[in-house]
Amino acid sequence: MHDPMKTKGKANDVKRAARLVNFMAGHRVGETNLSESGPSDDNISYSVLHGLTPSPNPFINQGRSAFDFGELEEAIVLQGVKIGHDEPKAPLFTERPAATLEMIPSWPMRFQLTNRGSSRSGEESTDSGSAHLLEPESPISSIRVSTDQQAFNQKFHMQQQQPEMASDSSRTGQSENQSAAKQPPERRRGGVKSEKVRDAKILRRLAQNREAAKKSRLRKKAYVQQLELSRIKLTQLEQGVQRARAQGLILDGASGAHANISSGAAMFDMEYARWLEDDHRRRLDIGNGLQADLSDEDLRIIVDGYINHYDDIFRLRGVAAKSDVFHLFTGMWTTPAERCFLWMAGFRPSDLIKMLITQLDPLTEQQLVGIYNLKHSSQQAEEALSQGLEQLQQSLVDTIASSTVTDGMHQMAIAMGKLSNLEGFIWQADNLRQQTLHQLHRILTVRQAARCFLVIGEYYGRLRALSSLWASCPREILLNDGNSGQANSHLQMVQPQQSHIPTFFNQFPPH
Amino acid sequence: MQYQAVESWGYYIPVPSSTAAGADPLERVVRLASESAVVIFSVSSCCMCHAVKRLFCGMGVNPTVYELDQDPRGREIERALMRLLGTSPAVPVVFIGGKLVGAMDRVMASHINGTLVPLLKEAGALWL
Numbered sequence: 001m002h003d004p005m006k007t008k009g010k011a012n013d014v015k016r017a018a019r020l021v022n023f024m025a026g027h028r029v030g031e032t033n034l035s036e037s038g039p040s041d042d043n044i045s046y047s048v049l050h051g052l053t054p055s056p057n058p059f060i061n062q063g064r065s066a067f068d069f070g071e072l073e074e075a076i077v078l079q080g081v082k083i084g085h086d087e088p089k090a091p092l093f094t095e096r097p098a099a100t101l102e103m104i105p106s107w108p109m110r111f112q113l114t115n116r117g118s119s120r121s122g123e124e125s126t127d128s129g130s131a132h133l134l135e136p137e138s139p140i141s142s143i144r145v146s147t148d149q150q151a152f153n154q155k156f157h158m159q160q161q162q163p164e165m166a167s168d169s170s171r172t173g174q175s176e177n178q179s180a181a182k183q184p185p186e187r188r189r190g191g192v193k194s195e196k197v198r199d200a201k202i203l204r205r206l207a208q209n210r211e212a213a214k215k216s217r218l219r220k221k222a223y224v225q226q227l228e229l230s231r232i233k234l235t236q237l238e239q240g241v242q243r244a245r246a247q248g249l250i251l252d253g254a255s256g257a258h259a260n261i262s263s264g265a266a267m268f269d270m271e272y273a274r275w276l277e278d279d280h281r282r283r284l285d286i287g288n289g290l291q292a293d294l295s296d297e298d299l300r301i302i303v304d305g306y307i308n309h310y311d312d313i314f315r316l317r318g319v320a321a322k323s324d325v326f327h328l329f330t331g332m333w334t335t336p337a338e339r340c341f342l343w344m345a346g347f348r349p350s351d352l353i354k355m356l357i358t359q360l361d362p363l364t365e366q367q368l369v370g371i372y373n374l375k376h377s378s379q380q381a382e383e384a385l386s387q388g389l390e391q392l393q394q395s396l397v398d399t400i401a402s403s404t405v406t407d408g409m410h411q412m413a414i415a416m417g418k419l420s421n422l423e424g425f426i427w428q429a430d431n432l433r434q435q436t437l438h439q440l441h442r443i444l445t446v447r448q449a450a451r452c453f454l455v456i457g458e459y460y461g462r463l464r465a466l467s468s469l470w471a472s473c474p475r476e477i478l479l480n481d482g483n484s485g486q487a488n489s490h491l492q493m494v495q496p497q498q499s500h501i502p503t504f505f506n507q508f509p510p511h
Numbered sequence: 512m513q514y515q516a517v518e519s520w521g522y523y524i525p526v527p528s529s530t531a532a533g534a535d536p537l538e539r540v541v542r543l544a545s546e547s548a549v550v551i552f553s554v555s556s557c558c559m560c561h562a563v564k565r566l567f568c569g570m571g572v573n574p575t576v577y578e579l580d581q582d583p584r585g586r587e588i589e590r591a592l593m594r595l596l597g598t599s600p601a602v603p604v605v606f607i608g609g610k611l612v613g614a615m616d617r618v619m620a621s622h623i624n625g626t627l628v629p630l631l632k633e634a635g636a637l638w639l
Contacts, residue, residue, distance in 0.1 A: 370625075377622045380569050388562025395558065421558055428559070431616045435623040442624075 261332075264323025268316065269333050275313050282306050283457040286450050296446045303441070303449050310437055314430045317345070321423045328426055335467035338460065344385060344429035349378040349436040352456065356440070359455045360448060370443040374436065381432050389425050392418060536587035537595065544606035547575035548636035552592060552604045554580045559615050560603040566618070570628075572636045574605075608634030 244266065261269070282305065289302050321328050331339035341348070353375040363371065399415045441449050544550045549567060553560035555578045567574045579585030579602065592601040596614060605612045607630050612618055621627040631637035 373625060374623065377625070377627075380566060381619045381622055383569055384562045384566035387565040388558045391561045392558040395556070418558075424559055425562075428562075428615055428619065432619055432623065435620045439623050439625075 262324045262327065264320055265327035265332070268320035268324070268327065271316050272313070272333055275309075275316070278309060279457060280461075282309055283454055286454055290447070290450055290454075299450055300446045303446055303453065306453050307437065307441055311434065314434050317430055318427060321345075321426045325423045325426065329422060335464045337463045337467040337470065341463075343382070344389070345426045346429060346433055347460075348382060349433050350375050350382055352459075353378060353436070353440075355459060356452055356455060360444070360452055363448070367443055367448075371440075374439050374443070378432065378436055385425060385428055385432070392421055392425070536584065536591040539584075540588055540591055540595075541609075543577060544611070545609035548608060548634040549574035549631070550606040551576045552588065552602055553578055554589075554600075554602050556580065557600070557602055559600075563603040563605060563615050563618060566622070570631070570637065572631055574636075607631060607636065 244261070282302070285302055286299075286306065289299050294302075317328060320333075327333060328345040331342045331345065334342070341351070343351075353371060357371060357375070360371075396415055396418050399411055399418060402411065404411075440452060444452055540552070549572055551560070551563060551567070551574045553564065553576050564574065564576060577588075579589050582588065589601045592604050593599060595611070596604065598614060603615060605614075605618050607627075610630075612621060612627075612630070618627065621630070628637065
């Protein structure tokens, strides 16, 4: 089955022929016959269709068409044989995968010709273009073009290397009849002119064009191979992404943009997603437990379970930090809004406590003192860790900046060693978070602790919702510049979206 | 052979009769630790050591810092500390009032659960 791409390949050959036309004026191979006018008719129709003047078009000038066919033959020969998709190559031509090589649409641009040729190339490009656009029609015309050109191949070979031509024609399935029919007339016409002179010139021209054709074939082959490899790679990547999405690795906008994800990171993302689901379920349990007014003992079980649930994620983070510290540190596992407020790959304990103080009323005097002390000591610890990390960064920068050409690799090794300390800082930060939560659990009563954990979960849930909302909300609403009328209409537009937020907030009132 | 009771750890370590610097690095550690209220064994290039130093300075404590990379026998002490703590890296290690507190994680945990400040006050490193 011929496809439009093959037509374009044929168009290349026609362009090559046109180039030869310039060099070999005066040669006449013979007059056209009816079957050979087939492609020319098509070309005429295409050029007329696109308003191009085909006057320098040798195809139209029937009187000189034989001459042009000769050049066309030559061009086709030098371009390479397109005998057929599923047939072995002629010995004259280098082997190549015909099917894929003919599929490059951009190759014709390489063969832009002089003014005479350019009109033809214009015609040819429209030919290609129209072949591309008028797809249903093109197979038919392309078949005619290809078979005619194959016939030209046969004719030319008949003139130059008759034995090979015989074998070629024998291998050409579709064009066999036509080639057999065309060969005798062409040979007859060729005997009239000064054959030897023309043959010598033809030989020289052939040799040069053969080289060029070979080079372009090789380039084309390399390009196609590269494309095939890229295609395979792309399908593999897509499969990987599909698999990851199926497993819920790609959270709502969190790591979607990040194509390269290490296995440790992917594992952690998966476990974190599962942890979030578990978290949601547990918070529902706590909420129901509070509303159902469970006894303290029963509530304690739920709350202790929630503390263990947090211990789990810290443990998972420790494992993830060992395999991919950057994934944790850059916050690619979390939503953009949370990532904004990230401190050492997670939440800042003192910020959490500040938020909780307002939500946890009523607290006893002792509890308040305990919470304020907790906030204070957490702040001091955070400050110490931040300063330690700053020193690490400074030291790393100095190491990388100071490396000369000679000991560059050595400095890199040192830098790598320093970078490995990052894991230690994340671990210390997680330890701080864990200790803070445990201390809260100690200070508060069971009911207060239950409410505290609800508030914490709610808070991060809202941050995540903010991320999603921001991603889906058009920016014009938030930029209140110039046209206030427009902004108002946009705000009205967005009201329905915002209506669900109050209910979200009211789900677990702080009471 | 004389034996010195090490109250912090509840066991006895042999002390050579010449109570000079002390051949045993661990013993040296103990001796150094008991000389000041807050003692930190550190390495000058270590960032976590820098963090723990900043923690104590931020609290208004003035710790005695021994930089093991600047001590001729620092490697021995480092190895001894590693044996003591069972973790790597060996530094930073904090002693308060001659008693071992531990590495950075233990220090922070004790600060969060409110036991660090009383310890410091008890050792006389912190007033108010």
